[in-house]
Amino acid sequence: MSAQFDPSMFLAILPEIGLVVLAALTLLLDLVWQDRRCRFLGWITAGGLAVIAGLAVAFARPGPEPLLIFGGMLRLDNTGFVFRMIFLFGASLTALFAVDNEGLCRKGEFYTLMLVSTLGMSLMASSADLIMLFLAIETTSIPLYVLAGFIIRDQKSVEAGIKYLLFGAMTSAISLYGFSLLYGFSGTTQIYAMGQIFATGQISPVLIGMAILLVVVGFAFKISAVPFHFWAPDVYQGAPTPVAGYLSTASKAAGFAVLMRVLLVIFPGQTTTWTLLVAIMATGSMFLGNLLALAQKNLKRLLAYSSIAQAGYILIGVASGSDLGISGSVYYLLGYLFTNLVAFGVVSVVEDAVESSDISAFSGLSRRNPFLALVMLAALLSLGGIPPF
Numbered sequence: 394m395s396a397q398f399d400p401s402m403f404l405a406i407l408p409e410i411g412l413v414v415l416a417a418l419t420l421l422l423d424l425v426w427q428d429r430r431c432r433f434l435g436w437i438t439a440g441g442l443a444v445i446a447g448l449a450v451a452f453a454r455p456g457p458e459p460l461l462i463f464g465g466m467l468r469l470d471n472t473g474f475v476f477r478m479i480f481l482f483g484a485s486l487t488a489l490f491a492v493d494n495e496g497l498c499r500k501g502e503f504y505t506l507m508l509v510s511t512l513g514m515s516l517m518a519s520s521a522d523l524i525m526l527f528l529a530i531e532t533t534s535i536p537l538y539v540l541a542g543f544i545i546r547d548q549k550s551v552e553a554g555i556k557y558l559l560f561g562a563m564t565s566a567i568s569l570y571g572f573s574l575l576y577g578f579s580g581t582t583q584i585y586a587m588g589q590i591f592a593t594g595q596i597s598p599v600l601i602g603m604a605i606l607l608v609v610v611g612f613a614f615k616i617s618a619v620p621f622h623f624w625a626p627d628v629y630q631g632a633p634t635p636v637a638g639y640l641s642t643a644s645k646a647a648g649f650a651v652l653m654r655v656l657l658v659i660f661p662g663q664t665t666t667w668t669l670l671v672a673i674m675a676t677g678s679m680f681l682g683n684l685l686a687l688a689q690k691n692l693k694r695l696l697a698y699s700s701i702a703q704a705g706y707i708l709i710g711v712a713s714g715s716d717l718g719i720s721g722s723v724y725y726l727l728g729y730l731f732t733n734l735v736a737f738g739v740v741s742v743v744e745d746a747v748e749s750s751d752i753s754a755f756s757g758l759s760r761r762n763p764f765l766a767l768v769m770l771a772a773l774l775s776l777g778g779i780p781p782f
């Protein structure tokens with residue numbers, strides 16, 4: 394590993410550079426086109442994200458050895474690269490689903506904010522320093538707060554944005570306090586250096602346990618795991634449907650990317666402590682998420698509780714504390730991201746047509762639009778783990 398500066402390092406952050414350029418281009422085109430051709434912004438955004446992903450695969454793939462760049466602020470490895478591709482794929486699908494959304498299709502700011510949030514997620518997955526990690530989290534979160542309340546004429550959307558902002562700010566403060574404890578105990582903000590210091594056993598297990606608790610609480614909110622799931626149903630129901638899909642997939646994946654890296658790297662000697670905590674959250678998420686989903690009459694709320702249960706399934710792999718378990722969680726995330734975004738995409742189409750996301754609005758969908766009904770059936774069967782999906 395090397396922390397020396399090299400101009401070729403900029404190739405390593407090609408996806409992030411591409412996201413900045415695409416966000417600026419989207420905003421500029423929105424100003425030029427105004428209401429004339431703004432519907433094409435969604436196609437341009439999705440196409441641009443596909444190009445960025447292709448360039449990243451061609452030129453920004455990590456080597457056989459992990460690489461620390463920019464003074465150790467970022468770490469380039471295979472895990473981070475996979476998550477960066479997940480975020481680009483999720484953002485591309487979200488942009489496509491927003492094209493025909495009446496509340497979003499003519500809003501260039503929507504695509505710009507989504508791209509900035511994707512940039513933050515990409516940095517989250519590659520962060521190797523607590524300062525960079527916190528900046529990346531805020532770069533991700535602030536645009537999402539705005540996107541959740543994007544349709545200002547809709548009271549539910551505004552309410553969703555405010556709730557997400559309040560709960561998000563609270564948990565960000567908790568995470569920051571946990572980061573400050575980690576820095577105070579280790580004397581460094583470098584994540585991998587922290588892991589080496591904590592592995593010596595010179596720091597009290599009680600103090601380390603406090604830091605683990607605060608960090609896990611902060612990221613449990615990001616992944617909507619029990620008991621920090623309370624915001625998800627209201628926010629998903631009130632937010633624009635493409636935004637709700639993006640929150641339930643890409644944003645959740647970003648939280649898992651950081652949670653995996655922090656727990657496995659900083660606390661390798663405290664596996665018993667944090668695996669028990671994560672296992673309890675996984676059990677609660679699976680049980681409560683599935684149980685409460687049964688009582689829902691709104692499909693977006695049902696998918697919100699489903700995402701809580703899905704977080705529990707993914708946490709099982711994290712709780713194992715093994716490379717095999719982490720690989721399983723990442724593989725599950727890939728399938729979950731696609732099927733959940735497809736489900737929200739169908740909800741978005743139906744909601745635009747009948748102005749309702751209640752389950753009753755889907756009655757007779759197989760007669761009105763057999764293709765949409767078949768796609769929704771496949772997505773729900775996949776989320777339920779029913780063969781062959």
